[in-house]
Amino acid sequence: MYWGIVGGLGALICYLLYLSIGSITGLIKTQLSKKKDAVKENSDEPQSFGERKNFPTNVDSDVSQERGDANQVPDTNTVINQNPISEKKYCRYCGKQIPVDSIYCSYCGRKLKESLPDEKDKSLTGASLLTRIKGIFNSFAGAPKKVKIPKMSNEKRTKMRNIIKKIGKVLLVTAIIGVIVLGCIGGYSYYYDEYLPKERLNGACAEIINNLHSRNEAQRIKISKKILLSNANWGYKDVDDSRISSEMRPYRSEALKNIENTAYKGDASVQYLLGEIYIGTREYKFKSGDTKFYEPLYVIDPDTAKAIYWWNEAAKRNYTPAFNNMGLAYKYGVSVPQNWTKAIEFLKTGAEKGDANAQVNYGILYRDGVRVKSGSHKEIKRQFGYSWEGEKIKQYYDTDLAETVIISRIDVNDYKWLIPENIEEAKKWWRMAAAQGNQKAKELLQKVYE
Known part of the structure; x- marks a missing residue:
């Protein structure tokens, strides 16, 4: 529009x-055409008596002498008939009017081309404004005479x-x-x-x-979470979300403070959310070849120790998603010592409570099995010496022929299976997660059946 x-x-x-x-x-x-018509009409009319030039003074002198009256004034009609008024034309250089039979211009002094009798009217009517301007310009260039503007x-x-x-x-x-x-x-x-x-x-x-600043705590937490998101969808029509997020930057510390205050009050869901914010959660953006690229979901600098603390607090209050996160933290030793026993306990609890992510990770434990060190024992190890025969080494396995026999005791680690390898048990948990729409569980099942 x-x-x-x-x-x-x-x-x-x-x-x-x-x-x-x-x-x-x-x-x-229109004005140029009127001017041309006026010029043409004036050229057809005879000039007045007072405008005539070169009026003959010796007209009818012979007649006067014959009559003996030298002071006799000639008849006007007779003079006009005998000497008609000479016609005028425009100089092609300076644009002034000169007698039609003149060879040289009496103003600019330039020689004119001889024109035919039938070109008389053309010389009068063709004197356009452009032609006159050219004549004036040429008069300046050709002769140092002063141009008179009519x-x-x-x-x-x-x-x-x-x-x-x-x-x-x-x-x-x-x-x-x-x-x-x-x-x-x-x-x-x-x-x-x-x-x-x-x-x-x-x-x-x-x-x-x-x-x-609302009194509704749920509303405050919802707005605070959006302010801390790197790419929040504010839902305002005809307003760019990035511009709103830019304007809300000064309120990020206040938003984080709101979430922490609610978490300290014992709200398990807010405690879990605070753990997600501090862990530096990243969301999937796009894939280029075999490489997947993720971007930070929140604008807060990661602090894994605080994240594990708040997840543990949420797990104490039986918040289901927190069990999966705590199980992974103990499995990989993130901000806590690695402990397979606690990892299995947290993942099993989360899977039994119906968390899809916990079911996927608990099934992976059954696919790979979990074997941990249970202790160690001493074993006797014998080492036999070697006898030399020239440049070759000869090994004697018979103790009677060996030169030396070395007996040592070494420590050997003992292991026990916390979770035995059981692919069927793994598929059972994956099917539960896939039924809830978990994409990773579907991929794992597809790989197994291939």
């Missing part, structure tokens, strides 16, 4: 500019002023419309790209902060 409005306004501006240019061009063409009549001056006013009005209206349109586009862009998103973000952050 936004780009549609911008495109429509741009098209409107282009159309208005097109109309303005068309109006200006039409006015100029005076403009009042009528022409009035017409020119009207044209300029119309052009100015069109340009002013176009400029005003352009400014209004651009202002509308800028205001629309600022409102939808800057103001409205910022208002939505501020409203979402204000609601989150209110929930963080």
